[in-house]
Amino acid sequence: MTLMTISEAARFLRLSKRTLYQxxxxxxxxxxxxxxxxxxxxxxxxxxxxxxxVTREIAETGRQQSTVDPISPKVYHRNPLFISPSQK
Structure with a gap:
């Protein structure tokens, strides 16, 4: 497992740091x-x-492969204890 900082990830993905935050x-x-x-x-x-x-993949193979983030989209918040109403 290789951890990357936001600057390293931005360089790796060729995106700006601002885009990675958003x-x-x-x-x-x-x-x-x-x-x-x-x-x-x-x-x-x-x-x-x-x-x-993923839907095309299900139609072709008949099964779904694991995705990177199968959980519903998360809301990024500065407070790590924040829980959005949709997650309750």
Whole structure:
């Protein structure tokens, strides 16, 4: 498992740091007060985008492969104790 900072992930994905903060579909983890990225998760996320949508995959194979983030989209909030109303 290779942890990446936001600057390293931005360079790896060729996106700006601001875009990484705003996009909630990019897999990330919180390490204390920092946002970190796992390189293997980012590569898997890119693979899912490259291969197309999951629904086409279900139709072709008859089963769903595991996605990077199967949970509903999360709301990024500065307070780590914040729970959105949709998650309650």
């Amino acid at each position: 996009r909630t579909d990019i897999p990330r983890i919180r390490y204390g007060h920092r946002i970190m990225f796992v390189k293997e998760d980012l590569e898997a996320w890119i693979g899912v985008l490259r291969d197309g949508c």
